[in-house]
Amino acid sequence: MPDFKIIIIGGGVVGLAIAHRLSKKHHHILLLEKHERWGMETSSRNSEVIHAGIYYRHGSLKAAFCVQGREELCVLCSQNNIPYRNITKIISAANETELTKLESIQQNAAHNGVKLEFLDKAATLKLEPNIRTFGSLYSPLTGVISVHGLMEYYYRTALAQGAMVHMRCEVVGIEKGQSDYEVMIDEEGTRSAITGEIIVNAAGLCSDTIAGMAGIDVDQAGYRLNYVKGSYFAVTSSKSKLLSRLVYPVPQNEGLGVHALLDWNGRLKFGPDVEYLQNRVQDYTVAETKRHIFGDAVRRILPAIADDDLTPDQSGIRPKLQKKGEPEKDFIIVHEKERGLSGFINLIGIESPGLTSSPAIARYIETLLI
Ligand SMILES: Cc1cc2nc3c(=O)[nH]c(=O)nc-3n(C[C@H](O)[C@H](O)[C@H](O)COP(=O)(O)OP(=O)(O)OC[C@H]3O[C@@H](n4cnc5c(N)ncnc54)[C@H](O)[C@@H]3O)c2cc1C
Missing domain, CATH: 3.30.9.10 (D-Amino Acid Oxidase, subunit A, domain 2)
Incomplete structure (x- = not known):
């Protein structure tokens, strides 16, 4: 029996949105964040704009999630006193x-x-x-939205719904077992391992590195x-x-x-x-x-x-995901069953409109678990 049903790697706005969403229905969820507080990387260094969905290619995940996410965020903000204008x-x-x-x-x-x-x-x-x-x-x-207000809301609600959040806890290795994953963690110099049935990689700038730890050839997969x-x-x-x-x-x-x-x-x-x-x-x-x-x-x-x-x-x-001069690429959000990694979900290249899309991405992750 694994220690946790779901381990989410990364406590940015997307990881927190996923913890918030999944903890409504699932127990034994753990979110791991390497910094002393959630949201210290890209999620607190953006324009805080709730985008309408103007520029993204029709049919892309970016377009769909931005439009759905905007609608959902507006309701979420008005119902939960999250500052937005x-x-x-x-x-x-x-x-x-x-x-x-x-x-x-x-x-x-x-x-x-x-x-x-x-x-x-x-x-x-x-x-x-x-x-x-x-x-x-x-x-x-x-x-515009207060991204800190939003993250605070996701975090508090996830905790209230029973999810656990470990800060100062960096994922340094992943090993696939028979029916679970062993996740090696470094907590301020002390190393240990925990197991999870499902792994959600929402590690932002390090999401390609985490995918590599799970054994994926990052360049071949186009995840670099x-x-x-x-x-x-x-x-x-x-x-x-x-x-x-x-x-x-x-x-x-x-x-x-x-x-x-x-x-x-x-x-x-x-x-x-x-x-x-x-x-x-x-x-x-x-x-x-x-x-x-x-x-x-x-x-x-x-x-x-x-x-x-x-x-x-x-x-x-x-x-x-795109190199300089290449055309815009879409979010990669995939359950890696076809690579033999059942239960491992990657989110790679979650640039703008990732903040706006966060509630819609979280809903999508829920469907990938079924
Ligand atoms: C300049 C700029 C402007 C933007 N403006 C907008 C905007 O106006 N509207 C909009 O919708 N979007 C915007 N975005 C995009 C938006 O900020 C991102 O899509 C969103 O913040 C991504 O969130 P995330 O949770 O995926 O990543 P992050 O916020 O990067 O979170 C990932 C977390 O994973 C943690 N982590 C990494 N590696 C490990 C590890 N090994 N172990 C444990 N934890 C780990 C990190 O510490 C980090 O906290 C902008 C982005 C930028 C850069």
């Missing part, structure tokens, strides 16, 4: 060429069931008088992650009232483009940029030297911002 968003065209691109964005969103309204220049300026624009798409469904840093700059408080909603540019290459965000303290921030890291060091410093490049990107949206108005702020690292 339906702040809305516009995608603004900075020139005539970009104006024509708005149409395909609108069509893609419509395929995903997301309605966007086209606003001409005058109508856009009525909403946001300080931006540079030729016209825009208005998304009434985009919001690229670390892609996104930095933010904050705008001086005297200019933070120049916008009243999220303003995004028309996406150029990778990422959604440096965009304007309003955080919980009413601070105006711009980011995240896209920087492929050469190695897998989790360095979250925001380089001062990026100020001018950021200034240029910011002025495409808000011309009144000078370089001196910008201060380096937070950064986060995306666990991306």
Whole structure:
């Protein structure tokens, strides 16, 4: 008899959402997190946007989970006092060429069931008088959420439903047994082993490493992650009232483009940029030297911002499956039965919109257990 029915590796927003969901029906669930507290990696280093589901390819897990997750998060937030605001968003065209691109964005969103309204220049300026624009798409469904509030809710509810959470507990090895898995753990230098019937790998930036521990050839499976840093700059408080909603540019290459965000303290921030890291060091410093490049990107949206108005702020690292220049890849969420790993579930490449998708991903994991 294994020690636990389900062992979840990783206490980010996704691992916590899964613990919250599965503990409604299952007993003997254990979540392992290597840091002293949950949510200290990507989950606390993002834009905190509840995405509507505009850009993701129709039929992808990203599109489906984002749309379902958004709906579910809004209900969850209002019923459980989790701070969120339906702040809305516009995608603004900075020139005539970009104006024509708005149409395909609108069509893609419509395929995903997301309605966007086209606003001409005058109508856009009525909403946001300080931006540079030729016209825009208005998304009434985009919001912002306190990701800490959400994680706290998932965590507390999971505990109340009987799940256990061990912090400062790093998974360092996995061995497949006859009908269970032996999970080797390191707790501040002390090593031991526990067994679980089902393993859910929600280890974010290390999810490919965990898959490797289970014996999967990560490169052959296409699970190797690229670390892609996104930095933010904050705008001086005297200019933070120049916008009243999220303003995004028309996406150029990778990422959604440096965009304007309003955080919980009413601070105006711009980011995240896209920087492929050469190695897998989790360095979250925001380089001062990026100020001018950021200034240029910011002025495409808000011309009144000078370089001196910008201060380096937070950064986060995306666990991306695609290498630089490759097309966007979908989330990988799979029960690895076909690799002979019955009961082992991998979640790899859970970049944006992972936060928005978290309740929908958790529901999906539940179906994979049947
Ligand atoms: C710059 C940026 C902006 C973003 N903006 C948005 C947004 O606005 N909206 C949105 O929906 N999404 C956004 N995202 C994406 C979102 O943040 C992620 O999809 C989400 O946080 C992923 O959660 P996770 O639980 O999978 O990963 P993580 O938060 O990384 O959690 C994984 C956990 O696993 C733990 N772990 C790793 N290895 C081990 C081990 N060996 N043993 C034990 N524990 C381990 C880690 O310590 C970590 O706590 C953004 C991401 C970035 C980087």
